[in-house]
Amino acid sequence: MRRGQRDLVLAITGASGAIYAVRLLEVLLAAGRNVQLTISPAATLVFDKELGLKISLQKFDLDSLIPPDGGREDSTLRMLRANAPTGFVFDNSSILSEAVRGKVTYHHHTDFMAGIASGSFLTDGMVICPCSMGTLAGIAHGMSENLIQRAADVHLKERRKLIVVPRETPLGSIQLENMKRLVDAGAVVLPAMPGFYHNPTTIHDLVDFVVGRICDHLGVEHRLMNRWGSEGDAGQTP
Numbered sequence: 001m002r003r004g005q006r007d008l009v010l011a012i013t014g015a016s017g018a019i020y021a022v023r024l025l026e027v028l029l030a031a032g033r034n035v036q037l038t039i040s041p042a043a044t045l046v047f048d049k050e051l052g053l054k055i056s057l058q059k060f061d062l063d064s065l066i067p068p069d070g071g072r073e074d075s076t077l078r079m080l081r082a083n084a085p086t087g088f089v090f091d092n093s094s095i096l097s098e099a100v101r102g103k104v105t106y107h108h109h110t111d112f113m114a115g116i117a118s119g120s121f122l123t124d125g126m127v128i129c130p131c132s133m134g135t136l137a138g139i140a141h142g143m144s145e146n147l148i149q150r151a152a153d154v155h156l157k158e159r160r161k162l163i164v165v166p167r168e169t170p171l172g173s174i175q176l177e178n179m180k181r182l183v184d185a186g187a188v189v190l191p192a193m194p195g196f197y198h199n200p201t202t203i204h205d206l207v208d209f210v211v212g213r214i215c216d217h218l219g220v221e222h223r224l225m226n227r228w229g230s231e232g233d234a235g236q237t238p
């Protein structure tokens, strides 16, 4: 972490696309950032369904999110790892070193005593990835029903970066109105909608497109995809 850099908040909720969260966490840690992490109960259902990962919110362990053995035999995570370009999804053992583990501070989603529940805890921003329609609605209406919604509310009131990464289709008028409320309040709504203009050839390319755009808005440097107007610099982790 560079001098003057503050922690980033990553909240993971129960929308489809758990792989975006795992990859984003990996890229933030590889970039040397400290991460304040919180996870909703519904997100654990999605982790299990999509990646075969069993996560305990009471006794959280980073290894359960990024298991060194790659997870269940039939899991998407194992498939992604088996075909991954260098550096994708924690195939590099150094990412799980003690030094890196120390960069992640986990908070239970009901822990309103956590620093990130207060505006006096300074951060460089927060991202909710993926963001369910339920969490999005809660933030849009200032509910602060759990730590995730409270921390998001804090980021809005403190005029700090809040990036929400919704995943839903099609979108109804209530959901669209909630997204507009968030944008009007200062948030960046960055849907998990990979582009195809960078000529992706693998799922990794699609995941990295979304993660790369999140990093752009967080101010985290990366080389996750070819940018429009430049060529040949994709496929490398920071």
Ligand SMILES: Cc1cc2nc3c(=O)[nH]c(=O)nc-3n(C[C@H](O)[C@H](O)[C@H](O)COP(=O)(O)O)c2cc1C
Pocket: 012, 013, 014, 015, 016, 040, 041, 042, 043, 045, 046, 049, 131, 132, 133, 134, 135, 136, 167, 168
């Ligand atoms: C496997 C699975 C996939 C889901 N996918 C989505 C989704 O893509 N978008 C969404 O808004 N909700 C999705 N849901 C529903 C949410 O998890 C549910 O609304 C939950 O209450 C959200 O709670 P949270 O915001 O606290 O995580 C999914 C649920 C499951 C079990």
